[in-house]
Amino acid sequence: MNDFFSSVTQPIPFEGPESENPLAFRWYDADRLVAGKPMRDHLRFAVCYWHSFAWDGFDIFGQGTLDRPWIGSGGDAMDAAKMKMAAAFEFFEKLGTPFYCFHDVDIAPPGDTLAETARNLDEMATLALSYQESTGVELLWGTANLFSEKKYMAGAATNPDPEVFAHAAGQICHALETTHRLGGHNYVMWGGREGYETLLNTDYQQEREQLGRMLALVVEHKHKIGFDGPILLEPKPFEPTKHQYDFDVAACDAFLQRYDLVDDVKLNIEVNHATLSGHDFDHEIAAAFASNLFGSIDANAGDDRLGWDVDRFPVSVEQMSLGMYQILRNGGFTTGGLNFDSKLRRQSIDREDLFYGHIGGMDVMARSLLIAAELLADGVVEDVLKSRYQSWTNPLGQGILGGSETLESLRLHASENDYVAPASGQQEHLENVVRRYIEQVR
Ligand SMILES: [Mn+2]
Numbered sequence: 001m002n003d004f005f006s007s008v009t010q011p012i013p014f015e016g017p018e019s020e021n022p023l024a025f026r027w028y029d030a031d032r033l034v035a036g037k038p039m040r041d042h043l044r045f046a047v048c049y050w051h052s053f054a055w056d057g058f059d060i061f062g063q064g065t066l067d068r069p070w071i072g073s074g075g076d077a078m079d080a081a082k083m084k085m086a087a088a089f090e091f092f093e094k095l096g097t098p099f100y101c102f103h104d105v106d107i108a109p110p111g112d113t114l115a116e117t118a119r120n121l122d123e124m125a126t127l128a129l130s131y132q133e134s135t136g137v138e139l140l141w142g143t144a145n146l147f148s149e150k151k152y153m154a155g156a157a158t159n160p161d162p163e164v165f166a167h168a169a170g171q172i173c174h175a176l177e178t179t180h181r182l183g184g185h186n187y188v189m190w191g192g193r194e195g196y197e198t199l200l201n202t203d204y205q206q207e208r209e210q211l212g213r214m215l216a217l218v219v220e221h222k223h224k225i226g227f228d229g230p231i232l233l234e235p236k237p238f239e240p241t242k243h244q245y246d247f248d249v250a251a252c253d254a255f256l257q258r259y260d261l262v263d264d265v266k267l268n269i270e271v272n273h274a275t276l277s278g279h280d281f282d283h284e285i286a287a288a289f290a291s292n293l294f295g296s297i298d299a300n301a302g303d304d305r306l307g308w309d310v311d312r313f314p315v316s317v318e319q320m321s322l323g324m325y326q327i328l329r330n331g332g333f334t335t336g337g338l339n340f341d342s343k344l345r346r347q348s349i350d351r352e353d354l355f356y357g358h359i360g361g362m363d364v365m366a367r368s369l370l371i372a373a374e375l376l377a378d379g380v381v382e383d384v385l386k387s388r389y390q391s392w393t394n395p396l397g398q399g400i401l402g403g404s405e406t407l408e409s410l411r412l413h414a415s416e417n418d419y420v421a422p423a424s425g426q427q428e429h430l431e432n433v434v435r436r437y438i439e440q441v442r
Contacts, residue, residue, distance in 0.1 A: 004087035028366035044337025046099035046140040049106040051343035065346045077109035089131040099140035104175040142179030144171045147192025155193045157214035158207035185335045186229040195241030212259035219264040232268040232295040237277035248277040249287040266295030272302040282322040289330040296336025313342040313361040320368035
């Protein structure tokens, strides 16, 4: 075990809700059985490489603040990548997360040529494989960075130049094969700059066709190499572009149906992207399950007063309990998990801060899982929901849904049955129930 995080001398233990040890879990007890399954298998936590190890805290107003000696060291880029990977796996192991996620450029530096870039990625993937084997940490998903380089300034798949499309395709091809080689459970298509700034220079229909074609090529290659996991699109409404094509779950749903991709492509839903699109987190989850598109989650938090993508660590048990409730009532994760696409504030410059961020996020999600599981097991919300729609099982409801009723027959029915008895939606009562579980579940 490397010693970048030498002040943390042992794996983070579970100590229970009364613990005051900042380097212990109060709620995440990996082996605790919840609804017949260990917490570890419900939550499937992953640490992301990019915010935690490939970012030094720089923002548009200032330089890096975080202690990441492998960034900008000026030395050999591959040596720096190896130092970064040693620190990353040391962190994964001490924190006790079963998974991690990366972009190709997070783990391996780009070379001067495409061939050199590929060699770098292959060499780093070999090293990653040996770390995976020695630590037991698995790859939740891999992806390609198709937005940082200048050539991608007008998008990758949606670029006006097919040569850029070809470069993006080549990069995805190698990142997908690398993900497959590392036993990745999913492959993510995160459309960093797949959008536009103005329609004055953008052919909307042309770009949508290109995006559909790229995704079809990825699906075709996934089958060719025998990659079993789903391809995941990640909805986001805007930022950095003014309009992103993968705006929200509903927009992705329509897009995937148009290009006949619903069997192979699912969605990676990020909390902060959901709120940026004007939706609640649990809405996006429910929308994905309704169309059989639920894949994975990027667990983080926005800020109520900031209209941009701040990627804080999860902080709200209420928000996450409502999200976990939707996940649990629809059967939970299969290939996906909870990836902390979360980053430290740039003033959090101690090495322990990375532990505090993740420990807090894992505890918020674990507590939310417990609350959601008890709510579901007790049926207190589900029973109200079921009874609310109960009359749709009656002949009238069945006739409407089954197609035997027409607009005219319904007019006749309504004129013969004047009396309608509205029932309370009981929203305040249900909110009180959720609050009671938040207060009481242990
Ligand atoms: Mn984000």
